[in-house]
Amino acid sequence: QKEVEQDPGPLSVPEGAIVSLNCTYSNSAFQYFMWYRQYSRKGPELLMYTYSSGNKEDGRFTAQVDKSSKYISLFIRDSQPSDSATYLCAMDTNTGNQFYFGTGTSLTVIP
Amino acid sequence: EAGVAQSPRYKIIEKRQSVAFWCNPISGHATLYWYQQILGQGPKLLIQFQNNGVVDDSQLPKDRFSAERLKGVDSTLKIQPAKLEDSAVYLCASSLGYSRGDQETQYFGPGTRLLVL
Incomplete structure (x- = not known):
């Protein structure tokens, strides 16, 4: 079983839709949860970073962590064509020194 | 603020040849990472380097891959000899430090x- 599972998609939505991206994980020691956005032929860029459980909001983006279910989500409100990219979740432990990335979900927002 | 610089952007080689990649992290960033993205x-x-010391190389195929960060700034990653399965994007990343929060x-x-x- 992989440490982090992520549906690769592709996911295609109309502009203005609410997008939900998800990852599940198996390691209960994960405490840090990140979402990265990767445009084609670019390196990933950090979108959101959450410690332990709960929600975090930043503009149109909301990250949720449910440690009891080992499930994290990223919601994008009022999606824009510029949101079209691959979204990668990543996780880390308190004592670890490496990220475990999901495989990424490819998102296309259609104008 | 200048970002992380890498070169070359593209490289095509034949199997069993050697190749080297270069990375210059953001100025002042102590921690440098090399990733492989298939x-x-x-x-x-x-x-992963902290300054010029290796923090973690547990997933580096040491029989063919090597990396160094001699002066604690830029870094090179080398593959010798290359195999077909090494075809990938090699990403370099940097973070300010090694503490919780910085690494993330x-x-x-x-x-x-x-x-x-």
Whole structure:
């Protein structure tokens, strides 16, 4: 079983839709949860970073962590064509020194 | 603020040849990471440096891969000899430090796309 599972998609939505991206994980020691956005032929860029459980909001983006279910989500409100990219979740432990990335979900927002 | 610089951007080699990638992190960033991203997969950490010391190289195939960061600034990753399965994007990232919070905020370069024929 992989440490982090992520549906690769592709996911295609109309502009203005609410997008939900998800990852599940198996390691209960994960405490840090990140979402990265990767445009084609670019390196990933950090979108959101959450410690332990709960929600975090930043503009149109909301990250949720449910440690009891080992499930994290990223919601994008009022999606824009510029949101079209691959979204990668990543996780880390308190004592670890490496990220475990999901495989990424490819998102296309259609104008 | 200048980002993480990598070169070359693209490289095509034949199997059994050697190749080297270069990375210059963001100024002042103590921690540097090399990742391998195979098409359709998430990045996999190969090696992590704190200044010029290796923190983690547990997933680096040491029989063919080597990396160094001699002066604690820029870094090179070498593959010798290359195999077909090494075809991937090699990403370099840096973070300000090694503490919790710093590590979670990594800044990635554009990557080097390697194709091994």
